[in-house]
Amino acid sequence: MINSITSFNKGTYKQPNIFGYFGNFGGAYIPEMLHRNVEELATRYIDIMYEEFFQKDYHALLKDYVGRPSPLYFATRLSEKYKTKIYLKREDLNHTGAHKINNAIGQVLLALRLGKKRIIAETGAGQHGVATATVCALKGVECVVYMGVKDIERQAPNVARMKMLGAKVVPATSGSQTLKDATNEAIRDWINNPNDTHYVIGSVVGPHPYPDMVARFQSVISEEMRWQLKEHTGNELPSKIIACVGGGSNAAGAFYHFLDDLSVELIAVEAAGLGVHSGHSAATTQLGKPGILHGSKSLVMQTDDGQIIEPHSISAGLDYPGIGPMHAHLFESGRAKFLSAKDDEALQAAFELTKLEGIIPALESAHALAALKQIHFKPNDITVLCLSGRGDKDLNTYMKVMNVNAE
Amino acid sequence: MNRLETLFKTKDQEIINVYCTAGFPELESTLPVMRSLQQSGADIIELGMPYSDPLADGPVIQSSGSTALRNGMTIAKLFEQLRDFRKEIAIPVILMGYMNPVLQFGFEKFCKTAAAIGVDGLILPDLPEREFETEYRAIIQKHGLDFIFLVTPETSEERVRKLDKLSTGFLYAVSSSSITGKDKDFKAVEKYLQRLQNLKLKNPVLVGFGIKDRQTFQSASKYANGAIIGTAYIQAIESSKNIEATTKLFLESVLK
Ligand SMILES: Cc1ncc(COP(=O)(O)O)c(C=O)c1O
Numbered sequence A: 001m002i003n004s005i006t007s008f009n010k011g012t013y014k015q016p017n018i019f020g021y022f023g024n025f026g027g028a029y030i031p032e033m034l035h036r037n038v039e040e041l042a043t044r045y046i047d048i049m050y051e052e053f054f055q056k057d058y059h060a061l062l063k064d065y066v067g068r069p070s071p072l073y074f075a076t077r078l079s080e081k082y083k084t085k086i087y088l089k090r091e092d093l094n095h096t097g098a099h100k101i102n103n104a105i106g107q108v109l110l111a112l113r114l115g116k117k118r119i120i121a122e123t124g125a126g127q128h129g130v131a132t133a134t135v136c137a138l139k140g141v142e143c144v145v146y147m148g149v150k151d152i153e154r155q156a157p158n159v160a161r162m163k164m165l166g167a168k169v170v171p172a173t174s175g176s177q178t179l180k181d182a183t184n185e186a187i188r189d190w191i192n193n194p195n196d197t198h199y200v201i202g203s204v205v206g207p208h209p210y211p212d213m214v215a216r217f218q219s220v221i222s223e224e225m226r227w228q229l230k231e232h233t234g235n236e237l238p239s240k241i242i243a244c245v246g247g248g249s250n251a252a253g254a255f256y257h258f259l260d261d262l263s264v265e266l267i268a269v270e271a272a273g274l275g276v277h278s279g280h281s282a283a284t285t286q287l288g289k290p291g292i293l294h295g296s297k298s299l300v301m302q303t304d305d306g307q308i309i310e311p312h313s314i315s316a317g318l319d320y321p322g323i324g325p326m327h328a329h330l331f332e333s334g335r336a337k338f339l340s341a342k343d344d345e346a347l348q349a350a351f352e353l354t355k356l357e358g359i360i361p362a363l364e365s366a367h368a369l370a371a372l373k374q375i376h377f378k379p380n381d382i383t384v385l386c387l388s389g390r391g392d393k394d395l396n397t398y399m400k401v402m403n404v405n406a407e
Numbered sequence B: 001m002n003r004l005e006t007l008f009k010t011k012d013q014e015i016i017n018v019y020c021t022a023g024f025p026e027l028e029s030t031l032p033v034m035r036s037l038q039q040s041g042a043d044i045i046e047l048g049m050p051y052s053d054p055l056a057d058g059p060v061i062q063s064s065g066s067t068a069l070r071n072g073m074t075i076a077k078l079f080e081q082l083r084d085f086r087k088e089i090a091i092p093v094i095l096m097g098y099m100n101p102v103l104q105f106g107f108e109k110f111c112k113t114a115a116a117i118g119v120d121g122l123i124l125p126d127l128p129e130r131e132f133e134t135e136y137r138a139i140i141q142k143h144g145l146d147f148i149f150l151v152t153p154e155t156s157e158e159r160v161r162k163l164d165k166l167s168t169g170f171l172y173a174v175s176s177s178s179i180t181g182k183d184k185d186f187k188a189v190e191k192y193l194q195r196l197q198n199l200k201l202k203n204p205v206l207v208g209f210g211i212k213d214r215q216t217f218q219s220a221s222k223y224a225n226g227a228i229i230g231t232a233y234i235q236a237i238e239s240s241k242n243i244e245a246t247t248k249l250f251l252e253s254v255l256k
Helices: A032-049 A052-066 A076-082 A100-113 A127-139 A149-154 A156-164 A179-192 A210-218 A220-233 A249-258 A325-333 A343-357 A363-374 A392-406 B003-010 B027-039 B059-071 B075-081 B099-105 B107-117 B129-142 B157-166 B186-198 B214-223 B231-238 B243-255
Strands: A072-074 A085-090 A118-123 A142-148 A168-172 A197-200 A240-244 A265-273 A289-293 A296-300 A336-342 A382-387 B015-021 B044-048 B093-096 B121-123 B171-174 B205-208 B226-229
Touching: A032 A052, A032 A100, A032 A179, A032 A210, A052 A100, A072 A220, A076 A085, A076 A343, A085 A220, A100 A118, A100 A127, A100 A197, A100 A210, A100 A249, A118 A127, A118 A179, A127 A142, A127 A156, A142 A149, A142 A179, A149 A156, A149 A168, A156 A168, A156 A392, A168 A179, A179 A197, A210 A220, A210 A249, A210 A325, A220 A249, A220 A382, A240 A249, A240 A363, A249 A265, A249 A325, A249 A382, A265 A325, A265 A343, A265 A363, A289 B099, A296 A325, A325 A336, A336 A343, A336 A363, A343 A363, A343 A392, A363 A382, B015 B027, B015 B059, B015 B205, B015 B231, B015 B243, B027 B044, B027 B075, B027 B243, B044 B059, B059 B231, B075 B099, B075 B107, B099 B107, B107 B129, B129 B157, B171 B186, B186 B205, B186 B214, B214 B226, B214 B243, B226 B231, B231 B243
Parallel strands: A085 A382, A118 A142, A118 A197, A142 A168, A240 A265, A240 A382, A265 A336, B015 B044, B015 B226, B044 B093, B093 B121, B171 B205, B205 B226
Antiparallel strands: A072 A085, A289 A296
């Protein structure tokens, strides 16, 4: 049943059990100060999401405001290069430039149904912050976005966009000053504002019901992929699906409606930073151990003493020391394969796609593209790569590479 | 009878529980701070185990935790420091921290070691009651440790009763749904505490978050068995040259 969560003890690939567990991962490890808000969400999200009214509003906005369905584009020259058939799911063409808006619209509509008057969010690359600020402008709701000081520096265009959209951008100055710390600050804000505020988490992380709720809002990606593939190839099922994983929301969306089709190979790509074992990496499945971060049990990069490690990736959206519990389960069960791409490999892949297809990808999505080199393709394999976002926000980084190459 | 029980048997008013971060301000401050607290009249010591991502704490306590971590504090190191503390500290001591470091240390090993050296109870604010009941309670009880749950003004009456039933030692009443260190409107807090008092709970109630001086302490003590002071004490010893004198002065200002 789509509109309920399963009561199976261990949950399924797709859906957690009633306590929010995907296999061994998930749950809601939150202090009492968050209990009422999280409990309210957990008891009401399914009912609200599948209300006819809500569905109508949500899908109308996805269509007319975001521009969905996003195209499934056959990348001819990229396919030639890798001697196979590669389709790009063009989430980069969404309004605001990434998949994040699918979830932001869903959650803001849901928050309004819950009677909330104020929206808070965390952001890494700024895409989720921009998406949330955008929906808040659209709905005339107050919006506060927490962002690590380091990310504010490296994603300046998105900071400007959020401000223009009327959001207040609050720098997170604690810890590593990136996504994990912005998330801590947003959670603290929620604790301090327990009555009127909804926290729009930007990925499939956080306490139950967030991982499941965000996956459901992002599942529109794979819902469209199925009929688009049928149109293009005559078959709903591809051979492989590739997506990058920070917290894992675009991957969850791209995998969702294929999770039970075991013939479809699911490939998640993490950020290896300067190299998995360089000490400057964000490859959680390779470096992490089971632990608790931001309210759920999952794989977490941590010291032997259980302190969270500050990760590194050139891409702010992948610079996170955990992954969502759904992905930890997909990893542990072997349902998905996890690869990783280094900073320089992602940069190279971004330039390759730009040259071959005239598409400048986000640095996050470039990690998925970089994995093409690591995968063995048969000529008749059909692969869908989730191009989660566009590269406008990363032009500074790309320009630096061009300047170095020009010297 | 364990130490918390004995304490509340002999004294049920104006109990003062002082929070301090282990390994702060210096790595080896843990015991000197505990000693000074006992000498200066604290009834309970709540020893914070520093964590990189302490969601339920405010900026002052988080920053003391960061300092402690930089000083090299770990759970293993803390147990080493506390090995013989019962030779000199007689008052109840509880450990407060977050699940992740405890899980990495090994939950059972943690409880066993804590109990063996004379720790009385635990506060783990991110351990939910369902997992407590199904996975962890048996281990905690096997080693004779108390476990203290938090309640807030947003916690429903039914849930307060449930958390009270699950708690042993005392119940920790967060004075508003808010992280440590923020100023409170104490009129609203008093109303909430009165509400708790009327529930006639099984456990003594200590009020935490926002208690910082004599006035807030007394106000909290009016409707509860006492209070927990954290942020204000951390601020007091942060730059202190003489922890013993500072602690004495601080507790005098709250109690007298
Ligand atoms: C374009 C893009 N792709 C991917 C991500 C990573 O997030 P997730 O793993 O949740 O899809 C981000 C995050 O900011 C992003 O902006």
